[in-house]
Amino acid sequence: MTRPRKRIPEHGRMAFKGILFEVWQWEQEMFDGSTSTFERLKRPDTAQVIATVGDKILSLMQKQPDSTQAFPSIPGGRCDEREEPLASAKRELLEETGYTSDDWRLWKETEPFSKMEWTVYTYIARNCTKVQEPHLDAGEKIELKLISFDELLALTDADDFYDRELVEPLLRARYSESEKQKLFALFFGDGQ
């Protein structure tokens, strides 16, 4: 489910560069020949991981410094500048959980918000094994939880499930037996 990309045009200029977000503007010709200033955002891409361990999936209960409530998510985080999304996914999985895998594939590439150049890459890492303790930074409090495939699908009912762009494909699998089998095989392999 990827929408056609709307890009900031060549003649756009960066009007503001913040900590996370950049604001870009350009003069846009309207349908009646007049012009108007248009605006779009940029932010670093995100890489996240469906990481399987046996027949379970690694989930996180995470707390952030500006909120008292923990929320469920999968491992992942911001891509560093000039870092390939797959490298970011591997780094974030290792940092947040201490797990690695040698069986990676890209599952989804979504652009959640039409007025923002921002891509979320979701990878599948099969048969993960633990190689170290997690290395969390000062802005992270994370509790690891191994959940079943059905428990992952049930997260589509959780208002505070962080990874909203996964709700749509997980809902399809939850409601359609054939979609569910396909997704299960993708996450865990088909036994061959």
Next chain:
Amino acid sequence: MTRPRKRIPEHGRMAFKGILFEVWQWEQEMFDGSTSTFERLKRPDTAQVIATVGDKILSLMQKQPDSTQAFPSIPGGRCDEREEPLASAKRELLEETGYTSDDWRLWKETEPFSKMEWTVYTYIARNCTKVQEPHLDAGEKIELKLISFDELLALTDADDFYDRELVEPLLRARYSESEKQKLFALFFGDGQ
């Protein structure tokens, strides 16, 4: 499906005010006692409408000045400053389609993006009637289309369906007969 709201704290300051977006920043205490600058966006809220005409729903094929492709959506747009969302919904429906209704109810209030103070209000307007021709502004090219309830549900498969926050509830109705009946009654009344 509303997530717990994460608000810009009292001591936040506006670092940039653009055409559409504001960037806010504040010093956040981290878990280890250090501080870090956090950032969040604000933008005007959106009001949109499931508008029924007989047993059909008003949909739009819309073009925007910065894209050559038309995309499907429902009527709606930006809330003006100090305008109540219901008033915005009525205004946008009238401007974009020429239709009005005297039977309005709020269906959904969603905050699509956790790092942005932005609420999307989705209203249901039953039994709409046409009272004037649409009044489009210089940034709009719109073709009206009356679609069936099933055609609306099928838009969940369209990559370019604009109203992404509706995909989740529409998918649930598409896959669950009981959810479908509930939603149909909500949109069209239960015949009483």
